[in-house]
């Protein structure tokens with residue numbers, strides 16, 4: 125689905141696919157202010173770590189046109205609109221570093237972030253496919269969680285970028301997609317992307333994820349990441365940690381596909397990362413009893429010793445063997 129970019133700059137504003145409308149409608153929204161961008165990020169109309177990095181950089185370009193007192197508040201609001209994915213603050217800071225050169229320089233830097241995302245993801249996909257074919261088998265059946273496809277990036281995808289590279293090579297057998305409660309990124313977004321790409325897949329409820337592995341249906345797990353800490357712990361969508369536990373039990377490699385911008389060398393270990401806790405209404409939306417207390421963690425931490433490999437556009441790191449990404 126690279127007919128359109130997930131997020132881009134047009135004339136004097138941001139355009140992005142409204143991911144809350146998928147899979148029913150493919151609708152583009154125009155974002156003219158940082159306030160609207162923050163709102164789109166908070167309600168997950170724009171989501172996925174690399175796409176958030178691009179949004180942060182483009183948001184800095186919008187903010188750069190404001191008077192300094194507004195600009196600084198807007199940049200701060202944007203940076204903290206979602207706390208867990210490191211890419212958001214990384215994108216804001218990278219583009220905002222050129223504020224001293226004027227608004228055009230900030231936009232120029234943001235455009236570079238977008239161009240690089242597309243190129244780096246393709247490299248990452250090829251590297252991941254090479255590694256899986258060499259280390260696992262040349263006929264892969266992949267299980268994935270959440271959405272780490274083109275919709276989570278500017279183009280192409282990370283975990284789904286690996287899947288796409290395998291598909292192009294004729295090395296992909298099948299994909300098992302976890303539904304990903306409560307916001308259903310697996311069933312709404314990953315399933316939609318794979319359908320558009322003509323890639324055979326089967327949707328399972330999250331509670332079936334371990335059973336898919338225990339029954340030998342998938343021979344590799346490939347997921348994305350929101351933040352990878354210096355020791356190789358991986359913060360990703362809630363449900364990733366139990367998937368890694370199940371993969372270890374079934375002796376199936378657990379592979380994390382993420383760009384270098386997701387590696388955060390400033391945080392030593394996963395327990396130090398702020399985990400977003402979202403509104404309980406998301407949990408209660410399907411059949412919940414109104415008023416029931418909830419604990420809606422949006423992400424979890426997979427310890428490094430469960431991570432067989434981290435694939436970035438530049439390297440392979442094997443945390444389970446004691447290798448550290450930073």
Ligand code: MRU
Pocket residue numbers: 168171172173174209269270271272273276277281282283309347348349350360361362422
């Ligand atoms: O809450 P979301 O939908 O933004 O969470 C997204 C994920 O957890 C993805 O797996 C991660 O950002 C990697 S996307 C390439």
